[in-house]
Amino acid sequence: MTASAPIAQPKRWLKPSVLPGFGLTFGLTLLWLSVVVLIPLIALVIRPWEMGLERFIDLASRPRVVAALRLSFGTAAAAAAVNLVFGAIIAWVLVRTEFPGKRIIDAIVDLPFALPTAVAGIALAALYAPNGWIGALLDPLGIQVAYTPLGIFVALTFIGLPFVVRTVQPVLEDIDADLEDAAASLGASRLQTLARVIAPALAPALLTGFALAFARAVGEYGSVIFIAGNIPQVSEIAPLLIVIRLDEFDYAGAAAIGVFMLAVSFAVLLALNLTQRWARRATGNES
Amino acid sequence: MSLEIDSVSKWFGAFAALDKVSLVGAEGEFLALLGPSGSGKTTLLRILAGLERPDAGVVRFNGEDLSGTSARDRRAGFVFQHYALFRHMTVAKNIAFGLEVRRGAEKLPKKEIAARVERLLALVQLDTLGGRYPAQLSGGQRQRVALARALAIEPRMLLLDEPFGALDAKVRRELRRWLRGLHAEMGLTTIFVTHDQEEALDLADRVVVMNNGRIEQVGAPADVYGRPANAFVYDFMGGANRLPCDVRGGVVTFGGFAASTGDHAPGPDRAALAYARAHDIRVAPEGQPGLPATVLAVFPAGGQPRVECRLGDGQVVEAAVRTGDPWPALGQRIALQPERVRVFE
Amino acid sequence: MSGGGSLRGRRDPAPVRYTLIALTLLYLSLFIGLPLAAVFAEALREGWGEYLKAITDPDAIAAMQLTLLVAAIAVPVNVVFGVCAAWAIAKFDFAGKSLLVTLIDLPFSVSPVVSGLVYVLLYGANGWFGPVLDALGIKIIFTVTGLVLATMFVTFPFVARELIPLMQAQGRDEEEAALTLGAGGWQTFLRVTLPNIRWALLYGVLLCNARAMGEFGAVSVVSGHIRGQTNTMPLHVEILYNEYSFVAAFAVASLLALLALVTLVAKTLLEWRFRDDLAAVRRH
Numbered sequence: 001m002t003a004s005a006p007i008a009q010p011k012r013w014l015k016p017s018v019l020p021g022f023g024l025t026f027g028l029t030l031l032w033l034s035v036v037v038l039i040p041l042i043a044l045v046i047r048p049w050e051m052g053l054e055r056f057i058d059l060a061s062r063p064r065v066v067a068a069l070r071l072s073f074g075t076a077a078a079a080a081a082v083n084l085v086f087g088a089i090i091a092w093v094l095v096r097t098e099f100p101g102k103r104i105i106d107a108i109v110d111l112p113f114a115l116p117t118a119v120a121g122i123a124l125a126a127l128y129a130p131n132g133w134i135g136a137l138l139d140p141l142g143i144q145v146a147y148t149p150l151g152i153f154v155a156l157t158f159i160g161l162p163f164v165v166r167t168v169q170p171v172l173e174d175i176d177a178d179l180e181d182a183a184a185s186l187g188a189s190r191l192q193t194l195a196r197v198i199a200p201a202l203a204p205a206l207l208t209g210f211a212l213a214f215a216r217a218v219g220e221y222g223s224v225i226f227i228a229g230n231i232p233q234v235s236e237i238a239p240l241l242i243v244i245r246l247d248e249f250d251y252a253g254a255a256a257i258g259v260f261m262l263a264v265s266f267a268v269l270l271a272l273n274l275t276q277r278w279a280r281r282a283t284g285n286e287s
Numbered sequence: 288m289s290l291e292i293d294s295v296s297k298w299f300g301a302f303a304a305l306d307k308v309s310l311v312g313a314e315g316e317f318l319a320l321l322g323p324s325g326s327g328k329t330t331l332l333r334i335l336a337g338l339e340r341p342d343a344g345v346v347r348f349n350g351e352d353l354s355g356t357s358a359r360d361r362r363a364g365f366v367f368q369h370y371a372l373f374r375h376m377t378v379a380k381n382i383a384f385g386l387e388v389r390r391g392a393e394k395l396p397k398k399e400i401a402a403r404v405e406r407l408l409a410l411v412q413l414d415t416l417g418g419r420y421p422a423q424l425s426g427g428q429r430q431r432v433a434l435a436r437a438l439a440i441e442p443r444m445l446l447l448d449e450p451f452g453a454l455d456a457k458v459r460r461e462l463r464r465w466l467r468g469l470h471a472e473m474g475l476t477t478i479f480v481t482h483d484q485e486e487a488l489d490l491a492d493r494v495v496v497m498n499n500g501r502i503e504q505v506g507a508p509a510d511v512y513g514r515p516a517n518a519f520v521y522d523f524m525g526g527a528n529r530l531p532c533d534v535r536g537g538v539v540t541f542g543g544f545a546a547s548t549g550d551h552a553p554g555p556d557r558a559a560l561a562y563a564r565a566h567d568i569r570v571a572p573e574g575q576p577g578l579p580a581t582v583l584a585v586f587p588a589g590g591q592p593r594v595e596c597r598l599g600d601g602q603v604v605e606a607a608v609r610t611g612d613p614w615p616a617l618g619q620r621i622a623l624q625p626e627r628v629r630v631f632e
Numbered sequence: 633m634s635g636g637g638s639l640r641g642r643r644d645p646a647p648v649r650y651t652l653i654a655l656t657l658l659y660l661s662l663f664i665g666l667p668l669a670a671v672f673a674e675a676l677r678e679g680w681g682e683y684l685k686a687i688t689d690p691d692a693i694a695a696m697q698l699t700l701l702v703a704a705i706a707v708p709v710n711v712v713f714g715v716c717a718a719w720a721i722a723k724f725d726f727a728g729k730s731l732l733v734t735l736i737d738l739p740f741s742v743s744p745v746v747s748g749l750v751y752v753l754l755y756g757a758n759g760w761f762g763p764v765l766d767a768l769g770i771k772i773i774f775t776v777t778g779l780v781l782a783t784m785f786v787t788f789p790f791v792a793r794e795l796i797p798l799m800q801a802q803g804r805d806e807e808e809a810a811l812t813l814g815a816g817g818w819q820t821f822l823r824v825t826l827p828n829i830r831w832a833l834l835y836g837v838l839l840c841n842a843r844a845m846g847e848f849g850a851v852s853v854v855s856g857h858i859r860g861q862t863n864t865m866p867l868h869v870e871i872l873y874n875e876y877s878f879v880a881a882f883a884v885a886s887l888l889a890l891l892a893l894v895t896l897v898a899k900t901l902l903e904w905r906f907r908d909d910l911a912a913v914r915r916h
Contacts, residue, residue, distance in 0.1 A: 015725040018338050018358050019807055020817035022724050025716040029732070032713045036784050037739060040750035043760055047753060086659050093656040097649050105656070107900040111664050113839075114892035114899075116846025117744075118866040119885040122873050123667035126674050126882075133666065158663050190644070219743020222848035222866065226873065239745035243853060246749065251758045258746045265741040273734070338808055358811040365812040371805035375827040385813035388823070440813055 044262060047255035059256035067233040068241045069260065075149060075237075076217035079156035084210045087164025088202070094165070095172045109166070112159050117222025124155050125226040147229030152237060155224045156217040163216065164209030171205040204279030208272060215268045219261060289314040289476050290335075290444060295344030297330050297500075304330040306500040307344070315474040317467075319487035322497035323523070328480045329368075331497075332446050335478065337361045348443060364442030364475075368449040370433040372421040378432050379404050379417035385440035407435040410469075427458040434466075438473075447479035451486060463490060484524050488512060496520050514551065518631045521562045528568065528604045530578060530625055532561040539630055543576035546628045553630035561628040565593050568606035569624040570615060577622030580604065582615045596621065671889045674882035686883035694861075695868035695884070698776070702851075702864060703844040706783040710840050711833070714791025719825075721792075722799030723807065733796065739788045747785045748853025751778060774856030779864065782850040787840045794836035795829055802828055831906040835899065842895040846888055 014022065048056035059065070094106050112120065128135045128145040135146055145151045175198065183193040221239040228235045238257055245254035290312035297305040305327045312318050320328035333339040335346060337358030346353045353361060373381050386400045395403075408414050411431035421429055430450065437445060450466070451459040467490055470477050481487050487494045488508040496503045496511060496519075504516040515521040532539050532546070534553045539546045539561055546561065553559070571577055580596040583603065592608050594615060606623055608614060615621050644652070676683055686692065717736060721729060739747065753759050755772040765772060772778045806828065810820040826833075848866040855862045857871060865884055872881035 013727040016340060017724055017804070018340075018811060019723050019804060019820075021821070022720055026720040026724075026726075029713065029717040029720055029736075032716075033732075033735060033788075036781070036788055038735065040754050040785070041738070041742075043754045044746070044750045086655070089652055090656045090659065093652050096644070097653055099653055103900075103904075105660060107896055108660065108664055110896055110899070111668070111892065114842050114846075114895045115668075116848060116866050116885075116888045116892065118848040118869045119671060119846070119888045119892075120667060122869060122881055122885055123670045123674075126878075127666055127670050133670065158667065161663055215741050219746065220849075221743065221745045221852070226870075239743050239849065242745050242749055246752060246853060249758065251753060251756065254749055255753060258743075258749045261743055261746055265743070269734070269738075269741050336812055338812070358808070359814055359816060361812070362814070363812060365809070367805050367809055369805060371809040373806055373809075373824055373827075384810070384815070384823070388810075388813065388815040388819045390816075436809075436813065 041262070044255060044258055047252070048259055051252050051255075055252070056256050056259070059253050060260055064232050064236070065238075065241060065253075065257055068236050068238040069257070071149060071152070071236070072218050072238040072261075073264075075152045075156055076214050076220075079153055079160050079217050080210050080214040082157050083160045083164050083213050084206060087161070087209055087213075088168055088206060091165045091168035091172055094169060110162050112161050117159065117220065118226075120158055120223040121155065121226035124151070124158060124223065128154060128227060146227050147231075147235065149228075149235050151227035151229065152224050152235060155227050156220060159220055159223050160213030160217050163213040164206065167205045167209035167212065168202055171202055175201055204275055207275050211268050211272050211275070215265055218264060289316075289349055290478075291345075291347040291350075292331070292335075293345045293347065295331070295334060295341045295346065297327070297334065297339060298342050303500045305334070305341070308497075308500070308502055309344075310495060310502060310505065312476060312478065315476055317470050317490065317492045318478045319491035319494045320478060320480045320497060321482070321484060321487040321494050321523075322503075323482060325499075326497040327500040328495075328497050329448055332365075332448055332478065332480050335444070336363045336365045336446050338365070362440055362443050364437030364440060364445045366430075366433045366437050366445070366447040366450055368452055370421075370429045372429060372432055372436070374421055376420075377417065378413065378419050378421070378424070379408070381421070381432055382407050382417075382436045382439050384436065403439060407439055410438070411435040425458075426454050427462055430454065430462060434469075442475070444476040444478065447477070449481060450479055451481075451483075459486075466490065496523060498523070514549070515562075515629065518562065521629060521631075526564045526566075526605070528563050528565065528606075528625075529560045529602070530563055530598075530604065530623075530628070531600065532559055532625075532628070532630065533557075534559050534630060539628055541576075541578045541623070541625055544578075544622075544624045546625045548628060548630065551629055554632045559630050561625065561630045563625040563628040565605040566591060566607040567625060567627040568604070569626055570594060570606050570608050570612060571622040571624050572613075573620040573622055575622045575624070577624040580621055580623050582617055582619045582621060585614060585617065587614065596623070598623075668889060671882055671886050674878060675886040677882075678879050682879050683883050683886075686877075686880035687887060689880065691863070692865075692868060692880070692884055695863045695865045696887070698779070698861075698863065699845050699865040701776070702779050702783050703841055705780050706787055706844045707837060707841050709784060710787055710791050711837060713788075714795055714836060715833070717792040718795035718799050718829075719821075721796050722802075723804055736792050737789050739785055742785075744786055744847065744849025745853055747850040748782045751781055751785070751854050773854050774862060776862065778854035779851050779862060782854045783844050783847055786847050786850050787843045790840035790843065791833065791836035794832045794839070798829055798832045799825075831902060835902050838895055838899055838902070842892060845891060 051059075090109065094102065094109075125146055126132050128138075128151055130136065130139045130144070130146070132146070135144075138145060143150075145154055179197055180193055183197045184190075188196065219239060221237075221243075224237055225240055228237060228240070230236050230240055238261060242254045242257050245251075245257070292308060292310040294307045294309050295305055296303065296307050308327070308331060320331060322328045330339060334341050337353070337356060373384065376384070382404045383400050386395050386403065389395065404417065405414075408417050411434060413428060413431055413435070416424065416428065421432065424432065430453075434447075434450075451462055454462065463486065479490070488511070491508060493505060494508055494511045495505050498519050504511055504520045506514075511520065512524050515524060521527050530541060532541050535556050537553060539548055539553050539559075541561075546563075553561075573579070578598055580598050582594050582596045584595040586593050586595070593605050594608060595603060595605055597603055604623065675686075717732075721733060752773055754761055755765060755778070756762050757766070757773075759773075772781065806824050807820050810824045815823065845864075846866060847864075848870070851864055852867060852870070855864070855867055857863060857867060863871065865888055869881050869885045869888070872878075872884065
């Protein structure tokens with residue numbers, strides 16, 4: 001054999017290509033990403049170290065902050081859970097049934113994505129105020145929604161609505177009809193098919209939708225503040241507390257809450273990535 | 288001498304896609320790069336087009352080194368495996384593209400471009416389809432549009448990557464005939480990549496058999512098929528049976544039956560494996576010299592009547608039944624007489 | 633949409649089906665229909681005269697102009713960035729690609745208020761660059777610059793994430809073909825790549841624009857709420873509402889709601905008309 005010893009190729013991070021423009025586009029992407037997103041986020045993340053960890057913990061554990069965080073996470077989780085159930089039902093209806101006007105219903109599900117949050121906020125506040133269309137019905141029953149944590153829950157349910165629907169819908173569309181027919185031909189009842197064939201296939205999408213709705217709800221501001229009443233330690237959400245701290249020029253206090261919320265966002269994002277990787281491995285297909 | 292590939296190597300990480308490949312193509316020659324997937328044939332074609340850069344080695348065209356010439360300036364007509372037609376342009380626009388993007392002095396007037404597109408549409412027999420979009424064409428039609436588009440730039444060579452790979456058998460045969468006619472007419476140096484040995488043997492002036500980034504053999508179709516240089520080429524050309532034999536004094540024998548090895552020396556004395564194609568193995572009655580075998584199945588229909596039988600060591604071998612020879616019955620014991628074989632070292 | 637495939641054998645029993653449809657309609661009218669109706673009803677509570685007066689108020693018009701200005705800067709910038717990012721990510725193979733994609737998606741998972749906060753921490757009076765900028769006489773926070781930055785942050789991923797999956801699915805073949813036919817880099821991009829992605833790009837622009845015009849939390853933090861100067865439409869809605877000028881607040885809000893409806897209609901039409909082009913991106 002002729003000595004064709006491999007010319008040791010330097011391990012290149014970029015696979016060479018004849019297409020032009022990588023340097024320019026990659027450079028611009030990185031530059032812009034750094035200026036607009038990364039540097040500002042880093043500035044936030046290292047704040048706690050600037051002020052000292054002790055002070056950070058002190059700031060983040062004051063009763064008003066803890067109450068706000070607890071309220072934000074609690075109502076966000078409750079709203080995402082409601083959307084999990086109704087999102088699954090809506091997705092099912094959109095994929096598996098036919099009725100006049102279905103396409104309009106399909107389109108309207110995205111409204112919470114498109115409607116500015118402040119508009120949603122004042123609309124919900126007007127609806128659920130004691131003299132509003134819905135508030136007037138609930139008031140005699142002794143149920144008060146506006147200016148209570150219940151109002152926050154309503155607002156977060158509104159803005160989280162599309163997430164579960166839009167993650168479950170395409171997966172449901174892709175489920176092979178033969179799969180259900182096969183299950184039926186093997187003697188499974190409709191409920192058994194649902195529980196053993198369809199539910200497992202939908203589980204990753206449901207989880208993803210829940211996580212997205214939750215992440216969005218935790219940070220939500222515009223649609224909440226009008227209906228919440230914003231009473232410290234009762235109906236004051238964490239994002240609002242950041243705004244209040246900033247108005248007081250208390251940057252450290254604002255940053256402490258901000259860092260905590262950012263950490264939770266990252267944790268959710270990471271969990272989501274892991275879920276999707278797990279789901280891809282389990283089903284063996286790239287989606 | 289028009290095209291010269293000189294010790295070209297290409298690495299993808301630690302994997303050698305091409306390992307010092309050298310090849311010379313004559314002006315107007317029709318060359319087939321034949322090999323299994325991963326053999327480096329497509330990489331070589333893309334290097335010729337300037338779509339990949341070799342890590343070592345040089346490609347010359349009429350003596351001119353192409354290393355510094357980009358894909359854009361190379362004027363190599365490239366037909367992609369999946370055609371890569373511009374999906375948002377009509378057939379006519381696709382064909383005109385290479386002319387419309389010309390700059391400066393090379394720019395052509397609109398009328399001239401339209402006239403050329405007309406001529407090319409006629410050449411590929413799609414005269415009436417200039418206004419269609421690629422999605423509205425059949426596979427064979429798309430193939431011809433891709434060819435017309437590549438020819439529009441008056442290329443110095445034509446490079447085709449698996450040109451018939453995505454087509455069904457009947458269209459493939461028609462297009463093959465048509466392409467051979469076109470090549471005869473235009474006399475353009477043409478290189479095409481294929482993994483189908485029949486296609487390579489049918490079309491090319493010379494076949495280049497590649498494996499693991501190297502060239503195993505270059506030769507006229509009859510040579511490559513009739514006198515494979517090594518076991519890989521023999522195997523890849525298809526229909527190879529591997530039979531145990533004895534080599535003694537340059538003679539190859541199978542259970543007392545002596546086979547011809549043509550001009551190929553079988554090497555030193557030893558027990559070896561011989562390669563033989565089905566139609567070179569004769570089916571003889573039991574008791575005659577040859578390899579004893581049992582008939583497993585008979586295939587009397589089709590282009591080549593043959594039998595499938597099992598040797599003593601369990602190996603399954605295919606052999607032809609000559610016209611006039613009696614058909615053996617299932618389960619019958621017979622003797623196989625490989626008349627022409629090759630023994631590689 | 634369940635265009636293809638029959639529902640044969642997969643139909644639920646009629647009572648189940650009708651119950652589910654009824655639940656869907658009830659839920660959606662409660663959470664989407666009623667709020668939308670409330671916006672317009674409140675806006676027109678005192679008649680068209682008051683409505684027109686509210687939306688032609690100088691402060692309201694200033695807010696509209698500012699909103700248009702911010703979007704007119706943020707959206708094109710995001711288009712350029714999105715196309716660049718998609719070109720680099722979809723047409724080339726490099727190490728760290730998935731990390732880059734994750735980073736681009738990052739602003740989606742950050743609270744709008746935090747998005748504004750980070751700029752205040754950088755450029756505010758007590759921020760990192762605050763003193764330097766102050767010395768140079770440059771103001772970012774409580775100015776239009778700050779509004780644009782915060783808006784760019786929250787709309788950062790919109791265009792890129794529509795284009796990346798589509799361009800990945802389309803591969804490199806057509807661009808390589810264009811090169812072998814003698815086209816240059818720009819010619820290839822303008823004549824081959826851009827026409828192939830135009831509908832997805834428009835889709836991204838649509839969503840990006842809706843968010844840019846409607847953003848509230850992030851701009852609220854950096855705006856300082858200076859009337860006629862740093863008040864975008866959503867912020868103006870807030871001010872009017874807090875001043876108990878409900879009709880005026882809902883009148884301005886109704887314009888934003890109309891924008892949302894127009895966006896939804898356009899988005900839906902794009903999805904119906906160019907389903908194949910958008911198939912890769914429809915999974916939000």
